[in-house]
Amino acid sequence: MRIGELAKRAGTTTRALRYYEQLGLLPARRAGNGYRAYGEEDVRLLRQIRTLQDFGFGLEETRPFVECLQAGHPHGDSCPASLEVYRKKLSELDECIARLQEVRSQVSEQFARAERERDALAAGAAAEPPQCEWAASAAPDRNTGER
Amino acid sequence: MRIGELAKRAGTTTRALRYYEQLGLLPARRAGNGYRAYGEEDVRLLRQIRTLQDFGFGLEETRPFVECLQAGHPHGDSCPASLEVYRKKLSELDECIARLQEVRSQVSEQFARAERERDALAAGAAAEPPQCEWAASAAPDRNTGER
DNA sequence: GTAGACCTTGACGCCGACGTCAACGCCAGT
DNA sequence: ACTGGCGTTGACGTCGGCGTCAAGGTCTAC
Numbered sequence: 003m004r005i006g007e008l009a010k011r012a013g014t015t016t017r018a019l020r021y022y023e024q025l026g027l028l029p030a031r032r033a034g035n036g037y038r039a040y041g042e043e044d045v046r047l048l049r050q051i052r053t054l055q056d057f058g059f060g061l062e063e064t065r066p067f068v069e070c071l072q073a074g075h076p077h078g079d080s081c082p083a084s085l086e087v088y089r090k091k092l093s094e095l096d097e098c099i100a101r102l103q104e105v106r107s108q109v110s111e112q113f114a115r116a117e118r119e120r121d122a123l124a125a126g127a128a129a130e131p132p133q134c135e136w137a138a139s140a141a142p143d144r145n146t147g148e149r
Numbered sequence: 150m151r152i153g154e155l156a157k158r159a160g161t162t163t164r165a166l167r168y169y170e171q172l173g174l175l176p177a178r179r180a181g182n183g184y185r186a187y188g189e190e191d192v193r194l195l196r197q198i199r200t201l202q203d204f205g206f207g208l209e210e211t212r213p214f215v216e217c218l219q220a221g222h223p224h225g226d227s228c229p230a231s232l233e234v235y236r237k238k239l240s241e242l243d244e245c246i247a248r249l250q251e252v253r254s255q256v257s258e259q260f261a262r263a264e265r266e267r268d269a270l271a272a273g274a275a276a277e278p279p280q281c282e283w284a285a286s287a288a289p290d291r292n293t294g295e296r
Numbered sequence: 297g298t299a300g301a302c303c304t305t306g307a308c309g310c311c312g313a314c315g316t317c318a319a320c321g322c323c324a325g326t
Numbered sequence: 327a328c329t330g331g332c333g334t335t336g337a338c339g340t341c342g343g344c345g346t347c348a349a350g351g352t353c354t355a356c
Contacts, residue, residue, distance in 0.1 A: 004302080004303075005302095005303075006301095006302065006303080015344080015345085016303090017343090017344060017345065017346085018343075018344065020304095020305095020344095021343065021344060035303080035304095035351085035352060035353080036303080036304060036351080036352085037302090037303055037304080037352080038303085038304090055343095057252050057255065057256055058249075058252055060342075060343095061342080061343075077263065077266070079259060079260075079263035080263065080266065080267070084263070085260065085263055085264065085267070088256060088259065088260040088263065089260070091256055092253065092256055092257060092260065095249055095252065095253040095256065096253070098249060099246060099249050099250060099253065102205075102242055102245060102246050102249070103246060105204050105205055105242065106239065106242040106243070106246065108204065109204055109235060109238055109239055109242065110239060112226060112235065113226075113232065113235040113236070113239065116224065116226035116227065116231070116232060116235065117232065119223075119224070119227065120227070120232070151332080151333075152332095152333075153331095153332065153333080162314080162315085163333090164313090164314060164315065164316085165313075165314065167314095167334095167335095168313065168314060182321085182322060182323085182333080182334095183321085183322085183333080183334065184322085184332090184333055184334080185333085185334090202313095207312075207313090208312080208313075
């Protein structure tokens with residue numbers, strides 16, 4: 003199988019595959035004409051990479067999984083190093099989610115405050131003109147303007 | 150006030166300030182010698198920028214807030230454009246948090262499965278030797294190995 | 297023999313928010 | 327006069343994961 007077919011079968015691009023090879027993540031045999039030659043096993047490796055990437059794993063984080071498969075294990079996560087990456091990622095996710103939730107609540111609070119202040123001004127602007135009429139008749143000398 | 154002092158007072162670097170100026174985000178007057186000259190108002194602008202950045206806002210997203218302050222409003226979020234950015238950011242945050250939680254649950258599931266399989270293998274390896282003793286006395290001909 | 301579809305390497309571009317370095321100017325203190 | 331500490335502009339580097347282009351080689355079909 004050549005690079006274009008592998009790319010298509012794994013839903014990625016030839017450029018990505020060349021990049022993975024450059025990282026030593028997905029090495030390729032070479033055909034006589036210099037073309038990269040891949041086997042069925044490489045489809046599994048590549049799909050493992052893509053799956054983890056969809057989860058937000060960086061390419062280096064997928065390496066233990068790929069090496070685990072290359073070593074002949076049934077799954078990419080059959081090896082301790084992969085489990086360790088899982089653990090690390092889970093704690094990263096927890097931390098990240100907590101941080102985002104904290105940020106969300108703060109932004110939400112700011113937003114609510116800003117809207118309250120806007121509404122207070124709008125209410126003031128809407129309430130004062132009538133009040134001005136009242137003020138104009140009751141206290142005609144208070145016309146020098148506020149603020 | 151010169152650039153170094155402003156940077157210190159807002160907890161950032163001179164490089165960042167020059168970058169903001171380059172973006173037109175935080176323009177500076179110039180002293181006779183060519184040095185940038187900042188006023189007290191710029192401290193407020195800069196702190197607004199930094200606060201929003203800590204919330205994960207991109208610099209362009211802080212622009213409406215900064216312009217709002219520059220226009221003389223009491224807060225950076227006293228203007229409609231700023232409120233709109235708040236809304237957009239809140240929905241981005243919600244989407245992002247939801248995505249991360251989904252990913253977290255999937256990774257967690259994979260992790261649990263991988264650990265179960267590892268334990269199953271370990272239990273098999275640990276359970277078989279004793280079983281072999283038992284099997285050796287009760288059924289001496291079943292010693293050709295399993296799997 | 298030639299068009300077209302594939303492949304090769306190499307190199308630069310991109311995004312954001314600066315870091316870092318070079319080479320220089322300005323100013324205060326001793 | 328000289329040192330040290332500020333400032334200036336300009337330019338390149340960083341990180342990840344490729345996209346995109348250039349200039350060519352290879353193979354197949356007509």
